[in-house]
Amino acid sequence: MFGTSGVRGRVGSDVTADLALDIARALATDADRVVVGRDVRDSGRALVDALCAGLTECGADVIDVGTASTPTIARAIGSRDADAGVAVTASHNPPQDNGIKLWTPSGQAFDETQLAAIERRVDSEVTPFADWDGHGDRTRWDGAADAHRRTLLEVGRRRAAAAGVELDGFHAVVDVGNGTGGITADVLHELGATVETLNAQPDGRFPGRPSEPTAEACTGLIAHVAARGADLGIAHDGDADRMMAVDDTGRFRSGDELLTVFALQAVAAGDRVAAPVDTSLAVDDALAARGASVVRTRVGDAYVADRTREEGVVFGGEPSGAWIFPTETRCPDGPLAAVALAVLAADRPLSERADELPTYPIRREAIETTRTEATMAAVTERVRESYDDVTGIDGVRVEVDDGWFLIRASGTQPLIRVTAEARDPETADRIRSTARSFVVDAIADLDDSTTTDSDADE
Structure with a gap:
């Protein structure tokens, strides 16, 4: 269920x-x-x-x-x-x-x-x-929204004071995505920022753009931030538990980059950050330079949030845009993440923070199938036959000499998700192709088996 x-x-x-x-x-x-x-x-x-x-x-x-x-x-x-x-x-x-x-x-x-x-x-x-x-x-x-707004104002003022910055003169563009994230625009405005909104009319048909705030869906936000010379662009999904961002140069920043930016702000030596199995190795490398580390979880904000209960885990996040600030709440709070990121960007532009991070080519793909359970069973068997070191915390994750790949079933849609990463684009593409073939071949074999059974019945 x-x-x-x-x-x-x-x-x-x-x-x-x-x-x-x-x-x-x-x-x-x-x-x-x-x-x-x-x-x-x-x-x-x-x-x-x-x-x-x-x-x-x-x-x-x-x-x-x-x-x-x-x-x-x-x-x-x-x-x-x-x-x-x-x-x-x-x-x-x-x-x-x-x-x-x-x-x-x-x-x-x-x-x-x-x-x-x-x-x-x-x-x-x-x-x-x-x-x-x-x-x-x-x-x-x-009064629920107003109570949330007041809490975010307190957090924003506290973080701004700690950083020694003000949001007066800070220019933000908030793409609400026709959902419920309008509170972000209200709070940033009350904190002193100049705020413009896109797709701010609530509409469950999501006519402005697809609800998921991906780079492909947020082309309007990217163009608007660049054209207006804004300091930050914020994008939410339909229920505003997710937050993704465009930097001051008009570049959409990946979830792995945002995870690293948030994590570096939160950690001290010896601290840990919770992140799912599909998170980039670049996060590990950036935190290792600070004496901090990553603990891997299953994909899903509930799993990430649960790991933040452990001593020394000071932040949690998913590259999909769910951010857990455990001292505030263990719900992924997109408006809270937007306020926290605005304060960071007011102190130092997001482009500068992200550009100095290690980046490795990571490939993500979703393959549709209505038989996710059977497909994953077949994929798991084939992968374990081909590799000795397979991690099964969530799907199958395989470390290879020059990178890694992950194959897992989506927990919300009829999809098999394939993720691959390496330190150069050609190798990442090769690893992704290998991982993808496991899924495509499994689906084809299941289809052939269904056809054969149907023919036999006739």
Whole structure:
């Protein structure tokens, strides 16, 4: 039921009001008060109503924060003294999708143990209905976004004071992506920056650009930053848990570069940074120069956030744009990351910070298949037959003499993701080609097997 980011999929088939009702009833077993909110997708209205119905009929009180960013919803759990939170969102997925993600009071997403408990309760079909006079209340709280904004203002002022900078005269462009990340523009403006926005009208169809803030999707932001001579460009996805950036020269900076910039600001000698298995070796090399190191996790913000609970892990991040500041919250908070990056860029331009980092060519590719589980099983078998040293923490990761590759199933979409890295482009391309062939051949063999079985049936 649950992937790396909760339930996510096509509305009406994978994600339905029935499913939301079942999850809510299961959640109410352990939660007496639950915060519920949604992103801008219109399909979220029915899902929120189903969630609230399931929770209240099982005796849980619901605090409905309406349309809000995922970090706003996650932060509201602790401030409202709730036991859990539910964000109805498909994050960066296309508009026909939606999803359900569960959050703890610390701001961290439910871990595998907690999600497994929810699944067992749903599968058992035993519902803890309340008595006729024991239904919970559903109340609306319209102050969640304002509370989030005030918190970010405090963080921004504190960080600016520590760096000895002000944002007066700082010029930022914020591409909201038609989602819920408008709070970033508000906070940067209140901190003194000159702010321009792109795609700021909330619209769950995401007409301005695809929701995922990739370099290809953010060509408008890149052009605008360059044309306007801005100091920084910020891009969010639909629910604003992600943040990517364009520097003062109009260059889109990779997630590995941003991860390194954030990490170098956070670490001292002996500290560690949590990052997933698809993170560039350049991050390791940059931190090693400071006497710090990287601890690898499975892909997914919940896994990264969980490692930040360990002593000495001071920051966590994913190259996809999810950043975990554990002293603030264990929810990936895109507006928080934007404020932190603006302060860094006001102190020293992002272009200068990123240009001095080691960079190695890294290749990423997504291959579509509706049979991800079977494909990964076949890929894993073939890779283990071909290599002795295979890491299986998340998919299969192989270290070769001149680089590495990773093959893993997406936790949110019907894709197999291939990542390869080396210290020169030709080698990176060669390693990627090798890794890709494992996936393509596995899919072809599965297709042939299906065709043969079908012919035999006839």
